[in-house]
Amino acid sequence: MIPAPFDYVRPGSVEEACQALAADEDAKVLAGGQSLLPLLRLRLAYPSTLVDIGRLPELSGVHDRDDHVYIGAMTTHDDVLRSPVIHGACPLVALAAATVADPAVRHRGTFGGSLAHGDPAGDLPAVVLALDAVLVARSARGEREIPAAEFFADYLETALEPDEILAGVRIPKLGPGWGYHYEKFHRTAQAWAVVGVAAAVKRSDGGIEEARIGLTNMGATPVRARAAEAALRGAEAGDRVRAACEEAAADTSPPADLHAQPDYRRHLARVLTHRAVRTAAGWG
Amino acid sequence: MPRIAITVDGIKHEEDVEPRLLLVHLLRDRLGRTGTPVGCDTTNCGACTVMLDGRSVKSCSVLAVQADGCDVVTIEGLGANGSLHPMQQAFHEEHALQCGYCTPGMVMAAIDLLRDDPDPSEETIRRGLEGNLCRCTGYCNIVRAVRRGAQEMGQAVRTP
Amino acid sequence: MTELDAGLVGEQIAESGQISEPDGAREIGRARRRKEDRRLLTGHTRWTDNLQQPGMLHVMFVRSPMAHARITRVDVSAARDLPGVVAAFSGRDFADEQGSLPCAWPVSEDIVIPDHPPMAVSQVRYVGEAVACVIATDRYRAADALEAVEVDYEPLPAVMDMNEALAPDSPKVHEAGNKAFSVTITSGDVEAALRDAPVVIDRTYVQQRLIPSAMEPRAVLASTDGDTFTLWSSTQIPHVLRVMLAVTTGIPEHRLRVIAPDVGGGFGSKLQVTAEEVLCLLLTRRLGVPVKWTESRSEGNLTVHHGRDQIQHLTLAAEADGRIRGLRVRLLADMGAYLMLVTPGIPMLGASMFNGIYKMDAYEFGCTGVFTTKMPTDAYRGAGRPEATFAIERIMDELAAELKMDPVEVRRRNWIGHEEFPYTTVSGLTYDSGNYEAATDRALALFGYDKLRAEQADRRDRRDPVQLGIGVSTYTEMCGLAPSRMLGMANYGAGGWEHGSVRMLPTGKVEVITGTSPHGQGHVTAWSQIVADSLGVPFDDVTVLHGDTAIAHKGMDTYGSRSLVIGGVAVLQACEKVKAKARKLAAHLLECSPDDLEFDGGAFTVRGTGSAKTIQELAFAAFTAHDLPEGVEARLDSDATFDPDNYSFPHGTHLCAVEVDTETGQARIRSYVAVDDVGRVVNPLIVRGQVHGGIAQGIAQALFEEAVYDADGNLLTTTMADYLLPSAADLPDFTTDRTETPSTGNPLGVKGVGEAGTIASTPAVVNAVVDALRPYGIDDIRMPCTPERIWRALEGARS
Known part of the structure; x- marks a missing residue:
């Protein structure tokens, strides 16, 4: 057409x-x-x-800055997942970017574009949410920083004003001791995620010190699994982690569509969160 | 109407294009490069895959104006001097095509995936082709062809 | 057939990647690389959308957004005023000349064949039905004009469910009601078989609606010089199409040429006479310029005929030892809104196949065709036979489960023994040959059946969250459509013969013309092999022409796994006639009796002497005509029409191992083995490709694909983002092998192969999924077996 x-x-x-x-x-x-x-x-x-805006050099590239990685909005998924800086400092971004669509789409599609599109079924929104990234918007009025938690407003809607452009994203470096995983559940390789779980986990002796979990396609926006994060804090490996992950779907309103009903999505969120956390913790 | 300069299979073109003109329609309807077909409207099937500045893209999801100043290689520009590219030859040897409609895009995607891994495993090949749909072959022979093409291309590099 | 004829060919393809070559110089049996490939690989293609004609205009269709409505107003005037727009028409503008799209298979006396205008005039009955068209200088202008056409509708209730459609108070799709036809076939006393049977299994299976999804969307180009008409179409059936278009449009057949240029797959979906083909012809007649229409994928998902869509109710009666007494089948078949070319015939192609490869004394088949407000259904790879095979192969597993018997063993106890062929089944078909034992033994060995069963037991014992399921399908199918006599008995509107012509050119090269219309099947290569062997000419010296009614003047086209078993044989027979002519000429030139000549290696040699004439020399002699014997014309060519006595019955055993993640419900195929018996093989490479592709499509039905309508009749799966076709990353490698039991129905000994993989694989996969879940008390998962459906079944079982 x-x-x-x-x-x-x-x-x-x-x-x-x-x-x-x-x-x-x-x-x-x-x-x-x-x-x-x-x-x-x-x-x-x-x-x-x-x-x-696809050719503006100032919007492109991955930059290693002191406490964060700055990803220009027009950096392609392909460039993101090839970036040594990202692999070193925020590998969760690369893990998720590698699951976006297919190679040809990743050559054209951009990191910022998929965030500004605001699709809760996209893989990257949940990641920036989990990592507490800061999104940098530009307009004729100047520059504005938007925390990821405030960026995704509704289905296909973001906090960007009509005259604003997403210029880049600051991904805080979490430092040593963290493990990462993006668990994507989809029916065919190029299909959208039915549910996805982005997990960053800091291990302590035999357990979890802290976990951050972003959920893909579990609502009109990407959401944090706050209840599960809280329950995971200090949890020891084994049944306590499993029990904590049972909280993953709390306070979510997943959509009903052709590919899944809400109750199944909630179930998946729990199972996949457990898997993502275990893999991120290195127990996979 | 924006004027764009674009090189397609080694030939330079300057064209006045409507902004909405899709790259694939520029190729097919304006430049007569009908070797690249269209199979869907949602970036799923990959039949229209071409190389844009050396990377595989789906030409139904690129505007012609976005390709201004770029170099495009289509299936028609792959072989040299009337001979088949090793990947085209491998598809022939392994019976990796039946109706042939997905073939141009599949060959392009296959060549692209070898940039990252010149000796890919079966799984790497299958993952690398996830954006290209074929309805005839069940993919088995395509996977074999890509492996064979990779070997031939590796050979080609090693023997100058 | 004797055991000796059913030799194993030992073609362990998946392991070695090698294909055995036949002995000697014979072409038949060789893994020739395809002649078709080069153009396709280099992009020098002739897809219909590639074609341009001077002054050509582009057509697009305004399509109904309503499933069922009266059209109260169509206003195309605003569209006409847009730049680049040449014309715009409503259905009413063509009401007097567009006729009704044909249905060629009135399967019963009581059938209702409703009027089916190519462009709706007063009422629409499915979302996507054409109501108006615009014609513009290019596709962009045409797309803009579509939005300027105004159509008002008065909604009528959608009719979506077959059971509800048959209720007396249901809204009607057509004046005559929602029942299209009903047919019952009985053989033996099913009531008696069911009565007091030690085991009775009663099941209902749903064949979901599928979208065939050939990779090339449809396209049509029509032109006229005012007197004659040429239609290029992405079709499987240029010959049938020409006849039907002549009848539908009134354009005399001799002034209409139909060309199928390169066609990017069909799978039955291009076995049709479409509204767009009729209307492009009428538009070029009215406007006097060439017009082209190219479908978009989302338009195609709505309006290319759909496949399957049946509700199957089976009752199987068996003895305590597993031997089947009888089978009763009750089908509801969703016709959609109209009867298209062979819509009602599709379930009937399965009517005699629900008994599968099994012996039984009683059989009853009943089918009701039902109208609903959906896209019509029609042929899709296998057409009626996958549905039948699925049902019998699924219920055989249920019988095995009921008897706590191995599913392979219960099949062994019932199948026709290799020594019993030819065998006339309970449904009246005569299977000419087969060896189910050999194919099954080979498949079990390749699969590692016992080892996988042991692993399955272990996982069950361990309550492994990932359970293993093993599915078997021992199928046969009737293909090679079809003996004309049998088609006549089934009330089909045409015959099933095929035509082939062979002409020696003056330089000794060979031009073959076939009535088949390949679109991926490799006929050019395979027919070249047949001809090379028969005439003793080099493979490369043969060319094959097809797909143009001005070149191939006679043909019945390509569908139903018919091309080789009928069309290939016709080519062979034409070769034999050419040789007979050549023999006369050779005898004359060599001054001997024709009986003294032996033909070998492309030359006639006088027995006991060295004197010889090659077929090429004879071709030149026929061309110069300087010295022809009495009664021999100046041409070395011939043609033949072959009409088989019987269908062809390929068979085989497919085995599938599936891992089911009981936490997410996801089923993943771990290994797949197919051993098929398609008789003698002309080109093992092409056969293997057909099997691979067929298996993939069958797996797709089992696990991925479904056309979904909502309650209002809106199709929800209009794009490839929603209708999930598997990619390479979603499918495993397949291990394939063959046994070879020659068909006795044709001189090549060949059986059809185009549909076999699709027919066999769907039940193998679903049987494997259900097998994995059986310890939970689950005995069915509706197709496609999505993770969510499996999870829900597990949830139901757990609670």
């Missing part, structure tokens, strides 16, 4: 991009286009203008 007509601008700087967005309330940002183009082709979206 074929998109409806739109205008196209390719700004030379982030400032220009912000101006273009501010000038037209029906304008939309074009990043890698891997979510947007299918929507346009199915005529499920009718932007007046696409503001192509």
Whole structure:
């Protein structure tokens, strides 16, 4: 199928991009286009203008900074999962990026694009949520930092204002002693996650000191499994960890769709959280 | 209408394009490169896979304007001097195609996955092809062909 | 058949990757690489959408968003005014000339064949039905114009469930009601068999609706010079299509040429006479310029005919030792909203197959075709036979479970022994040959059956959260559609013969014309092998033409695993006729009696002398015609039409091991072994490819695919993001092997192979899933066996 007509601008700087967005309330940002183009082709979206930010060098690249890793929004999934910096400092991001769609899509799709799209079934939103990342937005009004916990507002909606561009993401370095895993459950390799669990676990002697868990596709937004995190704090390996993970679906409102009903998603969240935590803790 | 410069299979083109024109339609309808087919509208099937600046992309999900200044290689630009690329030859030897509709994209995806792993395992091959659907072969012979193509290409590198 | 004929060919493909080559110089049996490949591999293809014609316009269709509604208004005027738009029409604009899409298989006396206008005029009956069309200078302008067409609908109730549709108070899809037909076939006394039977198994299985999903979406290009018409279409059936289009549109058959250029897969979905084909012809007639329509995938999911969709109720009666007494089958078959080309015939193709490979004394088959407000169903790989095979192979496992018997053993006790062929089954078919013992023994050995059973027992003992299931399917199927006489008895609207022509060219090369219409099956290669052996010419000297009614003037096309067993044989017989002519000519030139000549290695030699004429020399002699004997024309060519006496009955044993994660419900295939007997093999490479692809599609039905409509009749699986086709990453490697029991029904000894894998694999997979879950008291999982369905079954069993 074929998109409806739109205008196209390719700004030379982030400032220009912000101006273009501010000038037209029906304008939309074009990043890698891997979510947007299918929507346009199915005529499920009718932007007046696409503001192509895919070539702005300042929005691209992975930067190792003191206490965090900064990932430019236009860094492709492929570049993310090849980045030694990410593998070293925040491997959970790479683990999840490797599960996004398929190789060709990962060559075009961008880290920031999949966050700004705000799809709770996407793999990366749960990861930045679990890692307490900070999202950096730019507009003609300047720069603004948005904690991940405040970024995902509703289904396909984020805290970005219409004239704002997601410029990059700060992923805090958690330091030594942490293990990571992204457990994705899907029916076919290229299908969206029915449920996904992003887990970061800090081990103590024979148990868990701290765990952070983000859930994919367990609500209108990605969510943290706070109850499970609390129950895991100080839990020893074995039945206590299993019991703690039973809390994973607490306070979630998972969707009902073609691929699963809410009760099954809740069940999966519990099972997959246990698996993700065990693998992250190195007990897999 | 934006004007773009694009190199396709070694030939430079300048084209005025509607912003919404999909790269695959530029290739097929404007430039006559009909070797790259379209199989879906949701970036799932991979039939339209081409190399864009050396990396596999699904040309149905790239706007022609996004490819401005880029180098595109399609299935029609793979072989040299009328001979088949080793991966094309391997698909032939292993009977890795039946109707042939997925083949251009499958061959491109196969070549791309060897960039990371020139000697891939069966599992690596299967994972590397997850974005390319075939309805005829059940994939067994495609996996064999990719392994064979990898060996041939490795050989080609080793024997100058 | 004797035991000697059922030799093992020892082709352990998966292990070695090697294929055995036949002895000597024979082409038949060689793993020839395909002649078709080069163009396809280099992108020099002729998909219909690749084709351009001067002045060509693009057509797109406005499609109903309602499952069932009266059309109260269609206004195309705004669309007509858009830039680049040449014309726009509603169904009413073509009401007088568009006719009704044909149904060629009225299976019963009571059948209701409703009027089926290509573009709806007053009422729509499924989401996606065409209601208007726009014609523009390019596809982008046409897509824009679609949105400017205004259609008003007055909703009518959707009819989605077959059982509800048959209730007296159900809303009607058609005036005459929701029953399309009903058929009952009986053999023996089923009531008696059921009465007092030591074991009676009663089960209902659901064959979910599938979307065939050939990789090439449909496309049609039509043009006219004002007098003659040419239609290019991504079709499996150019010949049948030409006849039916002539009848439907009134364009005389002799002025209509149909071409199937490169066709990107079909699997039955392109065995159809479609609204778009009819309308493109009518549009080119009305506008006088070429018009092209290319389907988008989401449009195709809505409007390419769907497959399967049956509710199967089986009652099986058996003795305490497992021997079957009789079987009763009651089917509801969802026709969808209309009867298309062979819609009602699909369940009937399974009517005689529910008894499978098993002996029994009583059999009853009843089927009711039901109208619903969904896309019509029609042929999809296997067409009626996968459904039947699934049901019998599933219930055989239930019988085994009931008797606490090994599922292979219960099959052994019932199947037809190799010494009993030819065998006339309870449903009246005569299976010409087979050796179920040999195929099964080979499959069990390759699979490591006993070892896997031991592992299964161990996992059960350990209460391993990952349970192992083993599924078997010992199938046969009837294919090679079909003997014309039998099709006539079944009230099908055409015959089942096939045509082949062979002509020697002056330089000694050979041009073959086949009435089959390949779209991936490798006929060019396989027919070349047949001809090379028969005429003694090099494989590379043979070319095969097909898929164009102006070149291949006679044919019945490609479907139902028919091409080799009928069309390949027709080519062989044409070769024999060519040789007979050549013999006369050779005798004349060599001044001997035709009986003194022996033909070998492509030459006629006078027995006992060195004098010889090669077939190439004879071809040139026929061309120059300088010295022809009395009654011999200046051509060395011939043609033949082959019509078999019987169907072909490939068979085999498939075994599947599945690991079921009882925590998530996910089933993963661990190993898969297929031993198929497709008779003699012309090209083992092509056979292996057909088996692989067939298995993949059968697995897809078992685990992944389902066309889902909501209660209002909206299709929810319109894209490949929702209709889940398996990728390479979702399937295992398959271990394949063959036994070879030649068919006695044709001189090549071949049986069909195109559908066998699909027919066999679905029950093998589901049997494995259920086998894994049987300790929990679970005896069925509805297809596709999704993780959620398995989890729910486990939850039900646990509580």
